[in-house]
Amino acid sequence: MTREEAQALFSDYLEDALDSRQRDEMQAFLAREPECAAEMFALERTLSLLHRLPPREPALEIWRELLPRVEKFKAECKLSWLERLQIRGEEFRAQVSGGVILWTHALSECAHTRLSRYVQHDLRLHSKTDGGGEEIC
Protein backbone atom coordinates (compact mmCIF):
# COMPACT_ATOMS: atom_id res chain seq x y z
CA MET A 1 0.00 0.00 0.00
CA THR A 2 1.38 3.39 -0.98
CA ARG A 3 0.96 6.61 1.00
CA GLU A 4 -1.54 8.00 -1.57
CA GLU A 5 -3.59 4.81 -1.49
CA ALA A 6 -3.67 4.91 2.29
CA GLN A 7 -4.68 8.58 2.35
CA ALA A 8 -7.53 7.86 -0.04
CA LEU A 9 -8.88 5.29 2.41
CA PHE A 10 -8.68 7.40 5.58
CA SER A 11 -12.36 8.34 5.60
CA ASP A 12 -13.51 4.78 4.95
CA TYR A 13 -11.16 3.48 7.64
CA LEU A 14 -12.46 5.94 10.20
CA GLU A 15 -16.07 5.10 9.30
CA ASP A 16 -15.31 1.39 9.53
CA ALA A 17 -16.30 0.93 5.90
CA LEU A 18 -13.28 -1.15 4.84
CA ASP A 19 -13.37 -4.92 4.50
CA SER A 20 -11.22 -6.90 6.91
CA ARG A 21 -8.37 -7.39 4.41
CA GLN A 22 -8.14 -3.66 3.66
CA ARG A 23 -8.39 -2.81 7.35
CA ASP A 24 -5.52 -5.14 8.25
CA GLU A 25 -3.45 -3.75 5.40
CA MET A 26 -4.15 -0.20 6.58
CA GLN A 27 -3.26 -1.00 10.18
CA ALA A 28 0.01 -2.60 9.10
CA PHE A 29 0.78 0.42 6.93
CA LEU A 30 0.03 2.90 9.74
CA ALA A 31 2.23 0.93 12.12
CA ARG A 32 5.25 1.31 9.86
CA GLU A 33 4.48 4.90 8.70
CA PRO A 34 4.16 7.07 11.83
CA GLU A 35 3.90 10.26 9.74
CA CYS A 36 0.88 8.90 7.93
CA ALA A 37 -0.55 7.65 11.22
CA ALA A 38 -0.22 11.16 12.68
CA GLU A 39 -2.03 12.56 9.65
CA MET A 40 -4.86 10.13 10.12
CA PHE A 41 -5.02 10.86 13.83
CA ALA A 42 -5.36 14.59 13.03
CA LEU A 43 -8.22 13.82 10.65
CA GLU A 44 -9.86 11.66 13.30
CA ARG A 45 -9.60 14.42 15.91
CA THR A 46 -10.92 17.03 13.48
CA LEU A 47 -13.90 14.90 12.50
CA SER A 48 -14.60 14.02 16.12
CA LEU A 49 -14.77 17.74 16.94
CA LEU A 50 -17.11 18.39 14.03
CA HIS A 51 -19.36 15.50 14.99
CA ARG A 52 -19.70 16.79 18.54
CA LEU A 53 -20.15 20.45 17.63
CA PRO A 54 -23.64 21.64 18.59
CA PRO A 55 -25.75 23.02 15.74
CA ARG A 56 -26.09 26.73 15.14
CA GLU A 57 -29.47 27.77 16.44
CA PRO A 58 -31.25 30.92 15.32
CA ALA A 59 -31.21 33.61 17.98
CA LEU A 60 -34.01 35.50 16.24
CA GLU A 61 -37.58 34.37 15.81
CA ILE A 62 -37.85 33.39 12.14
CA TRP A 63 -41.43 32.15 12.34
CA ARG A 64 -42.72 35.62 13.22
CA GLU A 65 -41.22 36.92 9.97
CA LEU A 66 -42.48 33.98 7.97
CA LEU A 67 -46.05 33.93 9.29
CA PRO A 68 -47.36 36.87 7.18
CA ARG A 69 -46.08 35.11 4.06
CA VAL A 70 -47.78 31.87 5.14
CA GLU A 71 -51.03 33.78 5.71
CA LYS A 72 -50.69 35.42 2.31
CA PHE A 73 -50.15 32.02 0.72
CA LYS A 74 -53.26 30.72 2.49
CA ALA A 75 -55.27 33.64 1.14
CA GLU A 76 -53.86 32.95 -2.34
CA CYS A 77 -55.03 29.34 -2.10
CA LYS A 78 -58.60 30.59 -1.81
CA LEU A 79 -58.37 32.47 -5.10
CA SER A 80 -59.53 30.99 -8.38
CA TRP A 81 -56.91 29.30 -10.56
CA LEU A 82 -57.04 32.20 -13.02
CA GLU A 83 -56.29 34.76 -10.32
CA ARG A 84 -53.49 32.58 -8.99
CA LEU A 85 -52.08 32.24 -12.50
CA GLN A 86 -52.10 36.03 -12.81
CA ILE A 87 -50.17 36.39 -9.54
CA ARG A 88 -47.63 33.77 -10.60
CA GLY A 89 -47.30 35.50 -13.95
CA GLU A 90 -46.59 38.82 -12.28
CA GLU A 91 -44.03 37.22 -9.98
CA PHE A 92 -42.36 35.58 -12.96
CA ARG A 93 -42.26 38.88 -14.84
CA ALA A 94 -40.72 40.57 -11.78
CA GLN A 95 -38.04 37.88 -11.57
CA VAL A 96 -37.24 38.13 -15.28
CA SER A 97 -37.02 41.94 -15.00
CA GLY A 98 -34.65 41.58 -12.03
CA GLY A 99 -32.49 39.18 -14.04
CA VAL A 100 -32.46 41.47 -17.07
CA ILE A 101 -31.45 44.46 -14.92
CA LEU A 102 -28.58 42.44 -13.40
CA TRP A 103 -27.49 41.23 -16.84
CA THR A 104 -27.58 44.74 -18.32
CA HIS A 105 -25.57 46.00 -15.36
CA ALA A 106 -22.98 43.26 -15.95
CA LEU A 107 -22.77 44.08 -19.67
CA SER A 108 -22.32 47.79 -19.03
CA GLU A 109 -19.59 47.09 -16.46
CA CYS A 110 -17.78 44.84 -18.95
CA ALA A 111 -18.05 47.46 -21.68
CA HIS A 112 -16.80 50.14 -19.30
CA THR A 113 -13.79 48.02 -18.27
CA ARG A 114 -12.91 47.26 -21.90
CA LEU A 115 -13.27 50.88 -22.89
CA SER A 116 -11.02 52.13 -20.09
CA ARG A 117 -8.41 49.48 -21.00
CA TYR A 118 -8.58 50.57 -24.64
CA VAL A 119 -8.24 54.25 -23.75
CA GLN A 120 -5.24 53.56 -21.51
CA HIS A 121 -3.61 51.48 -24.26
CA ASP A 122 -4.28 54.25 -26.78
CA LEU A 123 -2.78 56.89 -24.46
CA ARG A 124 0.33 54.79 -23.99
CA LEU A 125 0.71 54.40 -27.78
CA HIS A 126 0.35 58.14 -28.29
CA SER A 127 2.93 58.93 -25.65
CA LYS A 128 5.38 56.48 -27.32
CA THR A 129 4.90 57.85 -30.87
CA ASP A 130 5.21 61.42 -29.62
CA GLY A 131 8.47 60.49 -27.92
CA GLY A 132 6.97 61.06 -24.57
CA GLY A 133 7.79 64.75 -24.86
CA GLU A 134 4.28 66.08 -25.38
CA GLU A 135 1.71 66.18 -22.70
CA ILE A 136 -1.52 64.52 -23.62
CA CYS A 137 -4.67 66.08 -22.35
Added chain:
Amino acid sequence: MPTDRRSLWPAPLSNLPRLDPDVALVRQFRATASPAVFEILFRKYQTPIFNLVHRMVNGEEAYDLTQEVFYRALRSLVSFQGDCKFRTWLYTIARNVCLNYLREKKVRAGLEGSSLDAEDGQPGFVLEPADPQADVPKIVEVRELQRVVDRVLAAMPPEQRLLITLRDLDGLSYEEIAEITENSLVNVRSKLHRARQAFKNKFQPYLDHVDPSLDLRAGGMGK
Protein backbone atom coordinates in the same frame (compact mmCIF):
# COMPACT_ATOMS: atom_id res chain seq x y z
CA MET B 1 -65.43 -26.20 13.21
CA PRO B 2 -62.55 -24.10 14.41
CA THR B 3 -61.96 -20.93 12.50
CA ASP B 4 -58.65 -19.22 12.15
CA ARG B 5 -59.26 -16.18 14.32
CA ARG B 6 -55.98 -14.57 13.30
CA SER B 7 -57.35 -13.76 9.84
CA LEU B 8 -60.20 -11.78 11.40
CA TRP B 9 -57.83 -9.47 13.20
CA PRO B 10 -56.09 -6.61 11.50
CA ALA B 11 -52.40 -7.02 10.90
CA PRO B 12 -50.26 -5.88 13.81
CA LEU B 13 -49.18 -2.27 13.59
CA SER B 14 -45.55 -3.26 13.26
CA ASN B 15 -46.35 -5.11 10.01
CA LEU B 16 -48.01 -2.14 8.37
CA PRO B 17 -45.90 0.21 6.26
CA ARG B 18 -45.09 3.11 8.54
CA LEU B 19 -46.22 6.48 7.29
CA ASP B 20 -43.62 9.17 7.59
CA PRO B 21 -45.08 11.56 10.22
CA ASP B 22 -43.89 14.48 8.11
CA VAL B 23 -45.86 13.19 5.12
CA ALA B 24 -48.94 12.96 7.32
CA LEU B 25 -48.42 16.61 8.30
CA VAL B 26 -47.95 17.59 4.66
CA ARG B 27 -51.23 15.91 3.77
CA GLN B 28 -52.94 17.63 6.66
CA PHE B 29 -51.57 20.97 5.53
CA ARG B 30 -52.72 20.38 1.96
CA ALA B 31 -56.21 19.62 3.21
CA THR B 32 -56.52 22.51 5.65
CA ALA B 33 -53.87 25.07 4.58
CA SER B 34 -53.54 25.74 8.29
CA PRO B 35 -50.47 27.77 9.27
CA ALA B 36 -50.43 25.89 12.60
CA VAL B 37 -49.73 22.61 10.77
CA PHE B 38 -46.94 24.18 8.76
CA GLU B 39 -45.54 25.65 11.95
CA ILE B 40 -45.08 22.12 13.35
CA LEU B 41 -42.92 21.23 10.34
CA PHE B 42 -41.11 24.55 10.63
CA ARG B 43 -40.29 24.09 14.31
CA LYS B 44 -39.05 20.57 13.67
CA TYR B 45 -36.64 21.55 10.91
CA GLN B 46 -35.82 25.14 11.80
CA THR B 47 -32.52 24.36 13.57
CA PRO B 48 -31.04 21.85 11.07
CA ILE B 49 -31.93 24.05 8.11
CA PHE B 50 -30.64 27.20 9.81
CA ASN B 51 -27.48 25.31 10.74
CA LEU B 52 -26.92 24.28 7.11
CA VAL B 53 -27.70 27.74 5.74
CA HIS B 54 -25.50 29.44 8.33
CA ARG B 55 -22.54 27.16 7.58
CA MET B 56 -23.04 27.78 3.86
CA VAL B 57 -23.40 31.58 3.85
CA ASN B 58 -21.82 32.47 7.21
CA GLY B 59 -23.62 35.71 8.00
CA GLU B 60 -26.78 37.53 8.93
CA GLU B 61 -28.28 36.50 5.59
CA ALA B 62 -28.78 33.06 7.12
CA TYR B 63 -32.04 34.30 8.69
CA ASP B 64 -33.52 35.58 5.44
CA LEU B 65 -32.37 32.53 3.53
CA THR B 66 -33.81 30.12 6.10
CA GLN B 67 -37.10 31.96 5.80
CA GLU B 68 -36.82 31.69 2.00
CA VAL B 69 -36.21 27.93 2.22
CA PHE B 70 -39.40 27.41 4.21
CA TYR B 71 -41.40 29.75 2.01
CA ARG B 72 -40.29 27.86 -1.10
CA ALA B 73 -41.11 24.59 0.63
CA LEU B 74 -44.56 25.95 1.50
CA ARG B 75 -45.24 26.88 -2.13
CA SER B 76 -43.96 23.56 -3.43
CA LEU B 77 -45.77 21.36 -0.93
CA VAL B 78 -48.43 20.72 -3.59
CA SER B 79 -45.84 19.05 -5.79
CA PHE B 80 -44.31 16.99 -2.97
CA GLN B 81 -45.17 13.41 -3.91
CA GLY B 82 -43.79 11.72 -0.83
CA ASP B 83 -41.52 9.47 -2.91
CA CYS B 84 -38.55 10.71 -0.88
CA LYS B 85 -38.24 11.73 2.74
CA PHE B 86 -39.61 15.18 3.57
CA ARG B 87 -36.29 15.95 5.27
CA THR B 88 -34.29 15.14 2.12
CA TRP B 89 -36.70 17.20 0.03
CA LEU B 90 -36.35 20.18 2.37
CA TYR B 91 -32.56 19.91 2.43
CA THR B 92 -32.56 19.89 -1.39
CA ILE B 93 -34.47 23.18 -1.39
CA ALA B 94 -32.02 24.59 1.19
CA ARG B 95 -29.06 23.51 -0.93
CA ASN B 96 -30.52 25.19 -4.03
CA VAL B 97 -31.32 28.40 -2.15
CA CYS B 98 -27.79 28.59 -0.70
CA LEU B 99 -25.97 27.81 -3.94
CA ASN B 100 -28.10 30.31 -5.88
CA TYR B 101 -27.41 32.95 -3.24
CA LEU B 102 -23.65 32.29 -3.34
CA ARG B 103 -23.66 32.40 -7.14
CA GLU B 104 -25.51 35.73 -7.15
CA LYS B 105 -23.18 37.07 -4.46
CA LYS B 106 -20.17 36.14 -6.56
CA VAL B 107 -21.65 37.85 -9.63
CA ARG B 108 -22.45 40.97 -7.58
CA ALA B 109 -18.98 40.99 -6.04
CA GLY B 110 -17.51 40.74 -9.53
CA LEU B 111 -19.64 43.69 -10.67
CA GLU B 112 -18.62 45.78 -7.72
CA GLY B 113 -14.99 45.02 -8.48
CA SER B 114 -14.10 43.41 -5.18
CA SER B 115 -11.19 41.04 -5.27
CA LEU B 116 -11.73 37.32 -5.17
CA ASP B 117 -9.21 36.40 -2.56
CA ALA B 118 -10.35 32.87 -2.04
CA GLU B 119 -10.17 31.08 -5.35
CA ASP B 120 -13.34 29.12 -4.80
CA GLY B 121 -14.48 30.13 -1.36
CA GLN B 122 -16.41 33.23 -0.42
CA PRO B 123 -15.29 36.32 -2.30
CA GLY B 124 -13.17 38.64 -0.27
CA PHE B 125 -12.63 36.11 2.47
CA VAL B 126 -9.10 35.48 3.70
CA LEU B 127 -8.44 32.86 6.34
CA GLU B 128 -5.78 34.05 8.70
CA PRO B 129 -3.78 30.99 9.59
CA ALA B 130 -3.06 30.40 13.24
CA ASP B 131 0.63 30.32 13.96
CA PRO B 132 1.36 27.24 16.04
CA GLN B 133 4.50 28.95 17.41
CA ALA B 134 2.65 32.10 18.46
CA ASP B 135 1.07 32.45 21.85
CA VAL B 136 -2.48 31.86 20.62
CA PRO B 137 -4.96 31.51 23.45
CA LYS B 138 -6.60 28.15 23.84
CA ILE B 139 -10.04 27.68 22.36
CA VAL B 140 -11.93 27.20 25.60
CA GLU B 141 -15.45 28.13 24.49
CA VAL B 142 -17.78 26.44 22.05
CA ARG B 143 -18.52 29.90 20.61
CA GLU B 144 -14.86 30.36 19.63
CA LEU B 145 -14.65 26.91 18.11
CA GLN B 146 -17.85 27.58 16.13
CA ARG B 147 -16.29 30.76 14.79
CA VAL B 148 -13.10 29.01 13.72
CA VAL B 149 -15.03 26.18 12.06
CA ASP B 150 -17.18 28.73 10.22
CA ARG B 151 -14.10 30.60 9.03
CA VAL B 152 -12.43 27.45 7.80
CA LEU B 153 -15.62 26.37 6.04
CA ALA B 154 -16.03 29.80 4.46
CA ALA B 155 -12.58 29.47 2.89
CA MET B 156 -13.64 26.26 1.14
CA PRO B 157 -15.57 25.84 -2.14
CA PRO B 158 -19.37 25.75 -1.59
CA GLU B 159 -19.70 22.13 -2.69
CA GLN B 160 -17.15 20.93 -0.13
CA ARG B 161 -18.75 23.12 2.53
CA LEU B 162 -22.12 21.54 1.76
CA LEU B 163 -20.80 17.98 1.97
CA ILE B 164 -19.01 18.55 5.29
CA THR B 165 -22.07 20.24 6.79
CA LEU B 166 -24.47 17.54 5.65
CA ARG B 167 -22.35 14.60 6.74
CA ASP B 168 -20.15 15.72 9.61
CA LEU B 169 -22.24 18.46 11.18
CA ASP B 170 -25.83 17.41 10.42
CA GLY B 171 -25.12 13.67 10.39
CA LEU B 172 -27.07 12.75 7.24
CA SER B 173 -26.55 9.36 5.63
CA TYR B 174 -24.62 8.95 2.39
CA GLU B 175 -27.85 7.96 0.62
CA GLU B 176 -29.57 11.16 1.72
CA ILE B 177 -26.57 13.27 0.70
CA ALA B 178 -26.46 11.58 -2.71
CA GLU B 179 -30.12 12.46 -3.20
CA ILE B 180 -29.71 16.06 -2.03
CA THR B 181 -26.59 16.77 -4.07
CA GLU B 182 -27.76 14.71 -7.09
CA ASN B 183 -24.55 12.70 -7.07
CA SER B 184 -23.86 8.99 -7.06
CA LEU B 185 -22.89 7.33 -3.77
CA VAL B 186 -19.35 6.71 -5.03
CA ASN B 187 -19.03 10.35 -6.02
CA VAL B 188 -20.31 11.55 -2.67
CA ARG B 189 -17.81 9.36 -0.85
CA SER B 190 -14.81 10.50 -2.84
CA LYS B 191 -15.83 14.18 -2.84
CA LEU B 192 -16.51 14.10 0.88
CA HIS B 193 -13.13 12.54 1.52
CA ARG B 194 -11.42 15.32 -0.45
CA ALA B 195 -13.48 17.92 1.41
CA ARG B 196 -12.49 16.41 4.77
CA GLN B 197 -8.83 16.41 3.82
CA ALA B 198 -9.07 20.04 2.74
CA PHE B 199 -10.87 20.96 5.95
CA LYS B 200 -8.31 19.12 8.06
CA ASN B 201 -5.41 20.88 6.33
CA LYS B 202 -6.96 24.30 6.96
CA PHE B 203 -8.05 23.43 10.50
CA GLN B 204 -4.80 21.74 11.55
CA PRO B 205 -3.14 24.91 12.91
CA TYR B 206 -6.11 25.40 15.24
CA LEU B 207 -6.41 21.78 16.29
CA ASP B 208 -3.75 21.92 18.97
CA HIS B 209 -5.32 25.07 20.42
CA VAL B 210 -8.60 23.36 21.18
CA ASP B 211 -8.80 22.77 24.89
CA PRO B 212 -9.24 19.00 25.42
CA SER B 213 -11.59 19.71 28.31
CA LEU B 214 -13.90 21.81 26.09
CA ASP B 215 -17.47 20.66 26.73
CA LEU B 216 -19.11 20.41 23.33
CA ARG B 217 -22.46 19.42 24.75
CA ALA B 218 -22.86 22.93 26.08
CA GLY B 219 -25.71 23.68 23.66
CA GLY B 220 -26.00 25.39 20.28
CA MET B 221 -24.94 28.94 19.70
CA GLY B 222 -26.82 31.73 18.06
CA LYS B 223 -25.10 34.60 16.35
